[in-house]
Amino acid sequence: MCGGYAPRSWLGLGEEKAAASAFLFRFDPASPGDGLATAKLPKVGGPGLALIDRPGEGPRFGAEDFRVVFSVEGTAAEGRSWLGTGYSKLPAGGRSLFAEGQGGRAGLTGLVVYVAEGDPESWELDGVVWKNK
Numbered sequence: 001m002c003g004g005y006a007p008r009s010w011l012g013l014g015e016e017k018a019a020a021s022a023f024l025f026r027f028d029p030a031s032p033g034d035g036l037a038t039a040k041l042p043k044v045g046g047p048g049l050a051l052i053d054r055p056g057e058g059p060r061f062g063a064e065d066f067r068v069v070f071s072v073e074g075t076a077a078e079g080r081s082w083l084g085t086g087y088s089k090l091p092a093g094g095r096s097l098f099a100e101g102q103g104g105r106a107g108l109t110g111l112v113v114y115v116a117e118g119d120p121e122s123w124e125l126d127g128v129v130w131k132n133k
Contacts, residue, residue: 002026002079002097003112004061012055019043019050024066024087026097041088049086062086064104066097068111079106 004024008017020043028037043050043062052060058068064082071077081097082104083089098106 001029002066002081004059004066006051006059006061008051008053010051010053010059012057013053014055015053016049017051017053018047020047022047022050022061022087024061024083024097026090039090041083041090043086044088045086068108077108079108080104081106 002025004022006017006022007019022043024041026037026039026041049062052063052067054060058070060067063085064080065085065087066079066081066083069078069080079098081095083095083097089095094100096102096104098104
């Protein structure tokens with residue numbers, strides 16, 4: 001199981017969002033304490049490019065650190081991961097959230113999204129660019 005946390009939402013407005021508190025994680029319930037299968041990977045190199053929010057794309061953390069690629073039908077079809085550009089590598093130096101030998105790609109068997117309760121983000125048009133208030 002793997003995923004990420006972001007304090008900002010995806011709206012498909014074509015933004016690259018900064019978030020110092022964003023992180024990725026990997027968790028294997030079969031071996032939760034071994035330090036290899038379980039890891040929390042913080043954002044590195046400053047808060048910039050923590051999230052990439054492009055129209056027609058799924059969630060994307062960093063340039064290629066972790067992203068969900070949707071199929072033509074709009075279902076989550078594949079996860080891709082190449083760690084080290086915007087988020088930490090695994091403790092043993094691994095470059096993917098997925099098992100070794102998968103080339104940084106894995107078919108997704110499920111996708112769960114959690115959202116916080118509260119007021120929605122508000123946006124205003126500043127010329128030709130939408131900006132968060």
